[in-house]
Amino acid sequence: MKIEPVSAEEYSQIVELFKEYGFALQEESWFEWKHLKNPVGQSVVYKIMSDEKLNGTVAVISQMYRQGGRKFMAMQAVDGLMGRNLRGKGLFSDVMAFVAGLCSQGDDEPCFRIGFASVPGSMKALANAKWNKLFRFRIKKAVLDASALTPLPGGTFFSVLLKPIWPIYRAWLCRGHGDIDIRKIDRFTEDMNRFQPRERVTGDRGVEFMNWRVIDNPRDKLQAFKFDHQNELVGYVICKELPECLEILEFRTSLSGRKVIASFLKYLVDKKLTRVVDFWLAEGFEQFDKLPTGMMDRGFNGAMFINGHRELGLSDDNTQWAGSYLDSDW
Secondary structure, three states: OEEEEOOHHHHHHHHHHHHHHOOOOOOHHHHHHHHHOOOOOOOEEEEEEEOOEEEEEEEEEEEEEEEOOEEEEEEEEEEEEEOHHHOOOOHHHHHHHHHHOOOOOOOOOOEEEEEEEOOHHHHHHHHHOOOEEEEEEEEEEEEOOHHHHOOOOOHHHHHHHHOOOHHHHHHHHOOOOOOOEEEEOOOOOOOOHHHOOOOOEEEOOOHHHHHHHHHOOOOOOEEEEEEEEOOEEEEEEEEEEOOOOEEEEEEEEOOOOOHHHHHHHHHHHHHOOOOEEEEEEEOOEOOHHHOOOOOEEEEEEEEEEEEOOHHHOOOOOHHHEOOOHHHOOO
């Protein structure tokens, strides 16, 4: 197995490889957005060669992180694909070890590595490469309409049975709403870093990043909303639209209490935008104090790993990080 940088002339071959496996980058427009238009800088894409043939790929994408007045560059391994000829040989651990050695001390910004995994094989490979598992993602669910239960086993019966009392449950989720003005964001014109907790390590939420990551994303159906209170911007939310639900990838607010999210759920109900809302919450930064009580727990799904952070004085205590699914779901 050899790992070599991909030239611009080979980009289309990488996309074709992903199409062959029905994984990740299925359109050249996705590849261009993700790897060539990142405002922090273009990704470095590598091909994995076996018997002189293209049998896999991995890329390293850059993202700015902050803690107070300090800035760090995070190098994230993405789009790791091991072809059939490479699987089952323990080689993915070698690929992650290779990625861990890419960040040199000569970079303009202090640098560490991050990785996200949602399947046991990827988690094992990251652990074998001596990366630290920082936190897991917990999913909390708000079911806004009893009809959303229909696809579940016995769901038709329960949806009919519970329909009369569901307005009471929905009102419980939305209790405390009020005087929050919610506006859809067509394009970011303001820096959202003010809502990132300065004492924690957080991903950059500047205008360029948010427009690239959310508004100009050609792959995912993402929506962004602003929260205003008494004519003052007090927060925002990033949503991913799926056929069965609306996923909340990130929400931040300067207000304490549950009013903001309760108002947002009431907004979704009034506009009939979705029947189900899933909140992705990072272990150690779950923000339960800002979510309505009574939400359903879907358990954990996915984890964030870090490597090379201690040399920069960054803690591997997850309570020192403000993790977000917006940083992982490229």
